Amino acid sequence: MKVLVTGGAGYIGSHTVLCLLQQDHQVVVYDNLCNASVESITRVEKLTDKSVEFVEGDIRDRAALTEVFHSHQVDAVIHFAALKAVGESSQIPLAYYQNNVHGSATLLEVMAENNVQNFIFSSSATVYGESNEPPYKETMVLGQPASPYGTSKVMVENIMQDVAKSNDKFRGISLRYFNPIGAHESGQIGEDPKGIPNNLLPFVAQVAVGKREKLSVFGDDYATKDGSCERDYLHVMDLAEGHVAALNWLASKPEFTGVEAFNLGTGTGISVFEIVNSFEQATEQKIPFEVAPRRQGDLPAFWADANKAKEQLNWQAKRSLTDMMKDTWRWQSGNPQGYVSHD
Numbered sequence: 001m002k003v004l005v006t007g008g009a010g011y012i013g014s015h016t017v018l019c020l021l022q023q024d025h026q027v028v029v030y031d032n033l034c035n036a037s038v039e040s041i042t043r044v045e046k047l048t049d050k051s052v053e054f055v056e057g058d059i060r061d062r063a064a065l066t067e068v069f070h071s072h073q074v075d076a077v078i079h080f081a082a083l084k085a086v087g088e089s090s091q092i093p094l095a096y097y098q099n100n101v102h103g104s105a106t107l108l109e110v111m112a113e114n115n116v117q118n119f120i121f122s123s124s125a126t127v128y129g130e131s132n133e134p135p136y137k138e139t140m141v142l143g144q145p146a147s148p149y150g151t152s153k154v155m156v157e158n159i160m161q162d163v164a165k166s167n168d169k170f171r172g173i174s175l176r177y178f179n180p181i182g183a184h185e186s187g188q189i190g191e192d193p194k195g196i197p198n199n200l201l202p203f204v205a206q207v208a209v210g211k212r213e214k215l216s217v218f219g220d221d222y223a224t225k226d227g228s229c230e231r232d233y234l235h236v237m238d239l240a241e242g243h244v245a246a247l248n249w250l251a252s253k254p255e256f257t258g259v260e261a262f263n264l265g266t267g268t269g270i271s272v273f274e275i276v277n278s279f280e281q282a283t284e285q286k287i288p289f290e291v292a293p294r295r296q297g298d299l300p301a302f303w304a305d306a307n308k309a310k311e312q313l314n315w316q317a318k319r320s321l322t323d324m325m326k327d328t329w330r331w332q333s334g335n336p337q338g339y340v341s342h343d
């Protein structure tokens with residue numbers, strides 16, 4: 001298939017592009033590079049010995065998107081492009097709705113104009129909101145996320161439902177990611193957040209490499225196994241493979257129309273302290289930390305019911321927590337400044 005990957009230069013996108021190329025799909029990456037470096041794509045090309053067509057552009061730019069669909073016979077779109085910093089989304093909510101919601105609507109419109117029906121969307125466990133009890137199942141009614149970022153994901157899922165009602169050819173998949181961490185085993189591509197990392201593992205890795213002084217653990221008095229928050233961490237390469245599985249599922253089901261949601265997680269909650277211990281053991285690095293007050297909007301614990309993806313997509317996360325730690329460290333220690341030092 002020829003797959004248009006929006007946001008394909010980013011963290012999850014670049015790992016997915018690598019898997020797509022390895023499965024002999026052709027890939028066009030469309031990214032405005034607001035949170036990525038094109039170096040990630042160059043490295044994916046080297047790792048796979050295959051080439052990627054890269055177009056620098058914004059998903060809100062209808063003319064540029066139309067041009068891409070006119071110059072490529074696109075079979076499917078995997079849509080990663082979004083702003084994703086949960087805290088920042090409360091400070092500048094309109095930028096998040098503008099980018100994530102308006103951008104997705106523009107993309108869906110241009111797809112429809114060009115008769116492209118296969119759409120795989122990067123959703124998130126955050127769509128289950130604050131009132132659903134873990135493990136989260138796809139059959140749960142979507143909740144009220146604590147942030148504009150989360151709300152933007154619920155809004156795009158709702159838009160997909162409405163598109164499917166109005167267009168009986170539309171074939172949408174919503175992949176609800178839990179907490180991707182780790183990096184490709186080569187250490188050549190990985191997560192390269194701009195500024196202070198919002199997520200736990202990049203922060204831990206930057207402490208280990210000496211870029212940050214110590215880790216703040218937000219709250220140690222939750223009703224969890226050790227008092228710290230628990231999340232369902234999965235290896236980014238497992239997550240990337242989940243996209244190929246979703247694409248294969250679409251290809252194997254020509255009769256399918258509508259929207260289907262799948263959780264991509266391991267089904268297990270891991271605490272912040274377990275992550276720190278596991279990182280220390282796997283890498284022999286010491287991670288100084290302090291306990292800080294709870295962060296507003298943080299849920300104590302959640303994890304996936306991952307059975308639907310296993311049964312229907314034939315996908316299961318298979319890499320271990322130790323793999324996640326070792327691969328993170330290989331990437332971070334080999335690229336202490338991320339991609340920048342190689343630009």
Ligand SMILES: NC(=O)c1ccc[n+]([C@@H]2O[C@H](COP(=O)([O-])OP(=O)(O)OC[C@H]3O[C@@H](n4cnc5c(N)ncnc54)[C@H](O)[C@@H]3O)[C@@H](O)[C@H]2O)c1
Nearest residue numbers: 007010011012031032033034035036058059081082122124
């Ligand atoms: N990383 C996570 O923990 C996580 C969890 C759940 C869902 N997601 C979702 O997965 C997707 C990918 O996340 P990621 O971690 O790889 O983030 P990322 O920031 O590394 O990747 C997003 C990419 O989209 C690009 N982009 C952003 N806005 C754009 C626009 N208007 N036009 C074109 N390109 C644009 C960025 O330059 C970047 O390359 C996002 O939709 C995110 O919300 C991520």
